[in-house]
Amino acid sequence: QDRTVRGQVTAADDGFPLPGVSIVVVGTTLGTTTDFDGNYEISVPDRAELKFSYIGYTAQTVPVDNREKIDISLEPETDQLSEVVVIGYGTQQKKVSTASTSMVKSEDIVNTVSSDVTQALQGQSAGVNITSTSGQPDSEMKVLVRGAGTIGDSSPLYVVDGVPVTDGIGYLDPSFIERIDVLKDASAAAIYGARAANGVVLVTTKKGKEGKPVIALNSYISFQDIYKKLDLLDAQGYAVIMNEATVNSGDAPFYSPEDIRAFGKGTDWQDEAVNSGAIRQNHSLSVSGGSEYSSYATSLSYLGHEGIIGSQFNQSNFERISFSANSEHQIVRDRLKVGENFTYTNTEKNGVSDEDIYNNSIRSFLNASPIFSPYDEAGEFGMSPWADESNPLGNLYYNNFNETKIDRIVGNIFAEITLLDGLSFRTDIGLDVRNEQTRSFVPEYYLSSGNNNSSSQVTQGSGRSRRWNWENVLRYHREFGKHNLDALVGTSAQKTTYEWSSSTGFNLTFNDFDHAYLSNATNVENIVSGGRNTDYAIQSYFGRVLYDYNNRYLFTATLRRDGSSRIGSDNRYGYFPSFSLGWNISDEAFFPKESFIASLKLRGGWGQNGNDRIGDNVYRSLISSTDKNYYFGIGNSLERYIGSVADAIANPDIKWETSEQVDIGFDARLLKYFTLTFDYYRKDTKDWLVYIPTPDIVGADGTFINGGNIRNEGFELELGYTQHFGDFTISASGNLARNGNKVLRIENDEGLIQGSTDVLFQGLDEMYRVEEGMPVGYFYGLKTDGIFQNEAEVAAQEAQPNARPGDVRFVDLNGDGVINAEDKTKIGDPNPDLTYGFNLNLNYRAFDLSVYTYGVAGNQNAFGVRTYERFYNNYTTDILNRWHGEGTSNRIPRVTSGGDANGNYTRFSDLYIQNASFFRIKTVNLGCDLTKLTDKLPFSQLRLYVSANNLFTFTSYKGMDPEIGFSGNTGDPWASGVDVGFYPQPRTYTIGLNLTF
Amino acid sequence: CSESFLETDTYTEKNEETFYKTPEDAFEGLIAVYDNLQRVGYGHFILTSELISDNCFGGFGKTDNTEALEWNNFMQTSNPNLNGSLWKFNYQGIYRANVLLEKLDQVEWGDQQKLKLRYEAEARFLRAHFHFELARVFGNIVAVDHVIREKEEYKTPQSSPEEIYALIASDFKFAAENLGEVANEDFGRASKWAAEAYLAKAYLFYTDYYEKPDLAGVVSKEEVIGYLEDLINNSGHHLVEDFSTLWPAASGEDYAGEDNKEFIWSVRYVNKGNDSWDFLEGNTWNVMIGLRNQIHPPYSKGWGAAPVRAELYRAYENGDSRRDATIIGFDEEGVPFDDSDQRQYTGYAWKKYIPTASSEEETDTEADGGDFQRDNPEDYIVLRFADVLLMAAELNLEVNSGKAQQYFNRVRERAFGGDPGHNKNVTKEAIMEERRLELALEGHRYWDLIRNSMAKTKAAIDYTEGGEEYSTTFRPETGGFLAIPYNQIQLSGGTLKQNEGW
Numbered sequence A: 001q002d003r004t005v006r007g008q009v010t011a012a013d014d015g016f017p018l019p020g021v022s023i024v025v026v027g028t029t030l031g032t033t034t035d036f037d038g039n040y041e042i043s044v045p046d047r048a049e050l051k052f053s054y055i056g057y058t059a060q061t062v063p064v065d066n067r068e069k070i071d072i073s074l075e076p077e078t079d080q081l082s083e084v085v086v087i088g089y090g091t092q093q094k095k096v097s098t099a100s101t102s103m104v105k106s107e108d109i110v111n112t113v114s115s116d117v118t119q120a121l122q123g124q125s126a127g128v129n130i131t132s133t134s135g136q137p138d139s140e141m142k143v144l145v146r147g148a149g150t151i152g153d154s155s156p157l158y159v160v161d162g163v164p165v166t167d168g169i170g171y172l173d174p175s176f177i178e179r180i181d182v183l184k185d186a187s188a189a190a191i192y193g194a195r196a197a198n199g200v201v202l203v204t205t206k207k208g209k210e211g212k213p214v215i216a217l218n219s220y221i222s223f224q225d226i227y228k229k230l231d232l233l234d235a236q237g238y239a240v241i242m243n244e245a246t247v248n249s250g251d252a253p254f255y256s257p258e259d260i261r262a263f264g265k266g267t268d269w270q271d272e273a274v275n276s277g278a279i280r281q282n283h284s285l286s287v288s289g290g291s292e293y294s295s296y297a298t299s300l301s302y303l304g305h306e307g308i309i310g311s312q313f314n315q316s317n318f319e320r321i322s323f324s325a326n327s328e329h330q331i332v333r334d335r336l337k338v339g340e341n342f343t344y345t346n347t348e349k350n351g352v353s354d355e356d357i358y359n360n361s362i363r364s365f366l367n368a369s370p371i372f373s374p375y376d377e378a379g380e381f382g383m384s385p386w387a388d389e390s391n392p393l394g395n396l397y398y399n400n401f402n403e404t405k406i407d408r409i410v411g412n413i414f415a416e417i418t419l420l421d422g423l424s425f426r427t428d429i430g431l432d433v434r435n436e437q438t439r440s441f442v443p444e445y446y447l448s449s450g451n452n453n454s455s456s457q458v459t460q461g462s463g464r465s466r467r468w469n470w471e472n473v474l475r476y477h478r479e480f481g482k483h484n485l486d487a488l489v490g491t492s493a494q495k496t497t498y499e500w501s502s503s504t505g506f507n508l509t510f511n512d513f514d515h516a517y518l519s520n521a522t523n524v525e526n527i528v529s530g531g532r533n534t535d536y537a538i539q540s541y542f543g544r545v546l547y548d549y550n551n552r553y554l555f556t557a558t559l560r561r562d563g564s565s566r567i568g569s570d571n572r573y574g575y576f577p578s579f580s581l582g583w584n585i586s587d588e589a590f591f592p593k594e595s596f597i598a599s600l601k602l603r604g605g606w607g608q609n610g611n612d613r614i615g616d617n618v619y620r621s622l623i624s625s626t627d628k629n630y631y632f633g634i635g636n637s638l639e640r641y642i643g644s645v646a647d648a649i650a651n652p653d654i655k656w657e658t659s660e661q662v663d664i665g666f667d668a669r670l671l672k673y674f675t676l677t678f679d680y681y682r683k684d685t686k687d688w689l690v691y692i693p694t695p696d697i698v699g700a701d702g703t704f705i706n707g708g709n710i711r712n713e714g715f716e717l718e719l720g721y722t723q724h725f726g727d728f729t730i731s732a733s734g735n736l737a738r739n740g741n742k743v744l745r746i747e748n749d750e751g752l753i754q755g756s757t758d759v760l761f762q763g764l765d766e767m768y769r770v771e772e773g774m775p776v777g778y779f780y781g782l783k784t785d786g787i788f789q790n791e792a793e794v795a796a797q798e799a800q801p802n803a804r805p806g807d808v809r810f811v812d813l814n815g816d817g818v819i820n821a822e823d824k825t826k827i828g829d830p831n832p833d834l835t836y837g838f839n840l841n842l843n844y845r846a847f848d849l850s851v852y853t854y855g856v857a858g859n860q861n862a863f864g865v866r867t868y869e870r871f872y873n874n875y876t877t878d879i880l881n882r883w884h885g886e887g888t889s890n891r892i893p894r895v896t897s898g899g900d901a902n903g904n905y906t907r908f909s910d911l912y913i914q915n916a917s918f919f920r921i922k923t924v925n926l927g928c929d930l931t932k933l934t935d936k937l938p939f940s941q942l943r944l945y946v947s948a949n950n951l952f953t954f955t956s957y958k959g960m961d962p963e964i965g966f967s968g969n970t971g972d973p974w975a976s977g978v979d980v981g982f983y984p985q986p987r988t989y990t991i992g993l994n995l996t997f
Numbered sequence B: 001c002s003e004s005f006l007e008t009d010t011y012t013e014k015n016e017e018t019f020y021k022t023p024e025d026a027f028e029g030l031i032a033v034y035d036n037l038q039r040v041g042y043g044h045f046i047l048t049s050e051l052i053s054d055n056c057f058g059g060f061g062k063t064d065n066t067e068a069l070e071w072n073n074f075m076q077t078s079n080p081n082l083n084g085s086l087w088k089f090n091y092q093g094i095y096r097a098n099v100l101l102e103k104l105d106q107v108e109w110g111d112q113q114k115l116k117l118r119y120e121a122e123a124r125f126l127r128a129h130f131h132f133e134l135a136r137v138f139g140n141i142v143a144v145d146h147v148i149r150e151k152e153e154y155k156t157p158q159s160s161p162e163e164i165y166a167l168i169a170s171d172f173k174f175a176a177e178n179l180g181e182v183a184n185e186d187f188g189r190a191s192k193w194a195a196e197a198y199l200a201k202a203y204l205f206y207t208d209y210y211e212k213p214d215l216a217g218v219v220s221k222e223e224v225i226g227y228l229e230d231l232i233n234n235s236g237h238h239l240v241e242d243f244s245t246l247w248p249a250a251s252g253e254d255y256a257g258e259d260n261k262e263f264i265w266s267v268r269y270v271n272k273g274n275d276s277w278d279f280l281e282g283n284t285w286n287v288m289i290g291l292r293n294q295i296h297p298p299y300s301k302g303w304g305a306a307p308v309r310a311e312l313y314r315a316y317e318n319g320d321s322r323r324d325a326t327i328i329g330f331d332e333e334g335v336p337f338d339d340s341d342q343r344q345y346t347g348y349a350w351k352k353y354i355p356t357a358s359s360e361e362e363t364d365t366e367a368d369g370g371d372f373q374r375d376n377p378e379d380y381i382v383l384r385f386a387d388v389l390l391m392a393a394e395l396n397l398e399v400n401s402g403k404a405q406q407y408f409n410r411v412r413e414r415a416f417g418g419d420p421g422h423n424k425n426v427t428k429e430a431i432m433e434e435r436r437l438e439l440a441l442e443g444h445r446y447w448d449l450i451r452n453s454m455a456k457t458k459a460a461i462d463y464t465e466g467g468e469e470y471s472t473t474f475r476p477e478t479g480g481f482l483a484i485p486y487n488q489i490q491l492s493g494g495t496l497k498q499n500e501g502w
Helices: A106-110 A117-121 A186-195 A235-250 A257-263 A269-273 A361-368 A394-397 A793-796 A877-880 B024-040 B045-053 B067-072 B084-107 B114-139 B151-155 B161-178 B192-207 B219-234 B248-254 B310-315 B319-324 B385-396 B399-416 B427-438 B445-452 B452-463 B486-491
Strands: A002-011 A022-025 A029-033 A039-045 A049-053 A060-063 A072-074 A082-085 A091-093 A103-106 A128-132 A141-147 A158-159 A163-165 A177-183 A198-205 A211-226 A278-290 A294-306 A317-332 A336-352 A401-418 A423-442 A443-448 A452-453 A457-480 A484-508 A528-549 A553-564 A573-581 A597-610 A623-624 A630-632 A639-641 A656-670 A674-688 A689-692 A705-707 A708-725 A730-747 A752-754 A766-773 A778-781 A784-787 A808-810 A823-830 A834-844 A846-858 A860-863 A913-915 A917-928 A939-954 A985-997 B261-265 B327-328 B348-350 B378-383
Touching: A002 A528, A022 A039, A022 A211, A029 A211, A060 A072, A060 A708, A082 A177, A082 A689, A091 A186, A103 A106, A106 A177, A117 A128, A117 A141, A117 A177, A141 B427, A158 A186, A163 A401, A163 A423, A177 A186, A186 A528, A186 A553, A186 A573, A186 A597, A186 A656, A211 A939, A235 A877, A269 A361, A269 A394, A278 A985, A336 B385, A361 A394, A394 A443, A401 B445, A443 A793, A443 B114, A573 A656, A597 A784, A630 B114, A639 B024, A730 A766, A752 B486, A766 A778, A784 B161, A823 A860, A823 B385, B024 B084, B024 B114, B045 B114, B045 B445, B084 B114, B084 B486, B114 B192, B192 B219, B192 B261, B192 B378, B192 B385, B192 B445, B219 B385, B248 B319, B261 B385, B310 B327, B310 B348, B310 B427, B319 B327, B378 B385, B385 B427, B399 B427, B427 B445, B445 B452
Parallel strands: A002 A072, A158 A198
Antiparallel strands: A002 A039, A022 A029, A022 A049, A049 A060, A082 A091, A103 A177, A128 A141, A158 A163, A177 A198, A211 A278, A211 A985, A278 A294, A294 A317, A317 A336, A336 A401, A401 A423, A423 A457, A443 A452, A457 A484, A484 A528, A528 A553, A553 A573, A573 A597, A597 A656, A630 A639, A656 A674, A674 A708, A689 A705, A708 A730, A730 A834, A752 A766, A778 A823, A784 A808, A834 A846, A846 A917, A860 A913, A917 A939, A939 A985, B261 B378, B327 B348
């Protein structure tokens, strides 16, 4: 017997009606939503129960009990402590959690209008520092949880729906993510053992909810442009400086006054290289829903993303198509549950190089002289008057023919069986398969004497990685009076196989990218190829006890035993324990009720984690035959012989790094509307996996040893605020983290690891290093003390015998009368002291406004965009403040052409160092939900929005972008803040649509 | 899961536990030592030797970095690791030789014990070659006669000259006593004759520079003369008739070939590198001395390093065939060289070793499918019969002056097309001058200078004409040795001591 029930849903705090509340008959797919005035009407069977749910409010379930009118008042969900936290192998009520975690919810991911999930997280959780490495579509972000804990790979472990994934989470469509939880402290992350030393990022994708199907369409289109150009000299300014430089070097000026007048403004290569209005668009469609027994969520999404530099030549583009399907089914009610999560992603991209000084299309157009035209009269790339300078547009075009195509499936299938009351067993098989095909091509071309290619070449490569993991967990969850126990034991096995091959052929029968395939290579004798296969396996046992008494006294203990194939058999297994305690002190009788502090939990923990990311087989001494050939014989008897030797001396004792962390913090609710979380931590990473460069007299490459300690110490603060004022809701959050990074020990005699040379330009000495007592990758160079203003000042010193007036005066730190490498010292630190973010969401009836910001403070960058070895390279307008006569400058030296005898720029000094603190308004998003303006629309949501990304950046940094995760040289993954010219992040304007019905 | 789950295979590499079992494995180990001869390009021993000698200036392009100028002028300002690759790769070669020498005993040789002896002798020959390059350039080096595996040994102090040269001498001596001829299909491998010639070279440098009576107590003067007699009389090596046919650019069609009987041992380079930095089989240093960014057949392009001093060109007498086979005179030959981007232009460039081109458009290396920077095929001639004759003359000066005169005359007569009219009385000075002319641009001159005296070296090298651009000053306080790479001193925790004067 059906009956019709009517009623109105209002908010408990202010009494206003709530439109769009979901009402479901429990155990069925029957359901409806409230209209604009909060009214509803639904036909229900007798004895039915109705569930009312609405985002931001606590859901209520009420029996119908023969009533015809049921009015409901929903309580706003202001109590953060009632939330759930995802902690790995399960969830936990936030109130009883002792872990230090940060959570970012779906809306805050989607509202930032980012094409990459990691980017969306930027600035949203305290202690998670995310830095762009390039503004190119689909470029990786550098993610550090609580500072750099190692000089190896310091990125966190990513786990998506329980499946550990490699290569980050960029493959996911942000709109398909339900929430992201970051496990920061050791007691939370210890359940992931040997891989968790750098934190764990847990991603939960969207699941279906009980009720009628929800169809959602999210679409946007963005227009991008460069947000800041470098202030480079125009042609006339350039000519004046070049003349001064040649005169200073004792030659006649290059240009006559007539030449200079004729130059005009010349070419601004930045304008030529940027594709203003490059388009980014994302469309995703999802269907989700469920019944009492099953739930499902399926989505399809497309992202098309043109880069702002090079996409006009079709050289910088990214496309991503992804399908997702998640579902869960009760096979035997309350006894057996089976489900799966799958995402398939297909991506295609091509990109321009912005890697280092050698292979960097961006750098070439920041250095190009402005005195020649991009194209000549025939439409060909214009030639520079300098014989060995090449047209940077030509360089952008010719040197960036490449494509990467990836098919990837990440998924898992699980079954969960309830054996006894409270005792359940879950088995979960996960798979992450990635197939990658790459192709690159260099045509025959000629741009200059140093930049040309006489035989076309193509490289085709393919790689396939397959990772499977199988996890079995037995869980016991029971309440004994006021004692609550949640214990689990489990096993995990995981294996990754990576196969790769690549071949390069020469002299193609076609000279264009479309036809660049190996079969077209004519120089068959010279096809170069390689291929390899590596395995990596982990086997683990783990257990965890979560216990609380009356939700008041909290205890957690975890132990994991991991074995890794990357470790030699003597040290193969390691144990990773953790303990933590919590106290909901506000539950105590002595705690004043109705005080300023509505609730307060104190917590503290200790634990150990590992990091086994040292590459495969490093503990072995491998015999290599790569590039060890020699030819004997002459004429017809000339023959190649293969040579073999171990390149490095093995260290069979190698073991993982261990990070040991102490965390003390509290979670509080202040008044009714504020939440506050504070954590102090000290993380010591011990037995660092350090690549020790052996002295050359050994003759072998360096090896990995467990040879260093680093300490990251700091605090984190997260503040949240939500309040409703009638129709107006304000919600704001802020986070602030301070981290101090210090190397405690390096196990070699000098107590340091030297950085690479030639980082800013060829011939530059080491500029950053890792050293005991210093932050990782600090800048190491000479201090300067102004400019020699006149001959008398030059003559009064002996340390710089080649100095002339206008040259830099370096500080002779050790006072030995010579300026050399012994005088180098710390001149900067690329690690920020403070990272912070501030986010604001305002909601008034149909309108909403979100603002997301983030910033860093206390760090420096090395600004090294200009290649000094080519004196004719362009300068930024800062050079107008150079020394050009006594008293004109005490900072920027005179200009010269040719040699730099005093080493003004060829020596690394604080002239290169700039403050890189910045504050960025990441996203401003203004939306209007039309369904809240009229009830004529057949949708539950029709939101139109406009948004702007990267709107303002407040910084004193002079480069294109202060945010440089880029290390400048891939040989030193720990280095950062090195600006050799890189792809800046675009400014983006977006219009978008969220449609739900 | 069982424990074996965590045992992974190394699919594409052998590992040290399973390798070095068969004679074939040992041969691969030996090839790896030879391979090390090809490592260095920029900074190669011969380039460095000529840059610092009185034969050349620094050169390169006008906007290039200043390193070549610093070499030329005994400075080290812009790069504290200026000699880094020379240091590094010679020690890498020593490591590879030591690995093989340590592993030879675990190989199952069966009835091939002779092979074992040959590999041992070749490995020791190469080890001595690497040490001897290091010992000349840096003077105070660490002599390494075993694989350094323990970290404690990373801080080994520098060896005394006696220790260094005793190791070099005993290695060469072992090679001289245990190696034989090299068959055609083995061309490029070390022979008995190469070891004998090298013993003499080491003897002369050591006894002259350090003023010692014999080669570190291992080889006496008498024995060295004996080795050279053996080489001169029994090896089959001899002077080719026409000096110019030794050098590709000078001889064209008449080129005597890399396997001519005058060359005793060369580092092999071939144009088989597949245009790839990963398969270096070619000469990567002679592109440095190629004509600055221009081809004028038969001379090919390069970076214009080490322009030849006019004094060297003028030092040859009229009729000396060696001048035009050794040096390109741009005006003299009418080569339309564009010097607008040539630093320290002198009007002269290397003809020995210069890469060749048959047309203006393409280098010969490119025409052959390679890259002009890394696939040049010109071998580096380490030991040449003319050098041996002049060494023998020098050693016999006070022992058998007749022989000395005879060896000296053979070199000189060949230079003048067999005409004995230019012969002169043999003296040490005459031999040194003859070595300068005969062996110019082959990496010998500078070491001949410093083994004689610092004063003579300074007199030869210092250059004050032509203004600041060409100004060159030798610093005798260095003892003629170059600076040890600064980063290596750092890595040694200060155990390595920087050379005097640096």
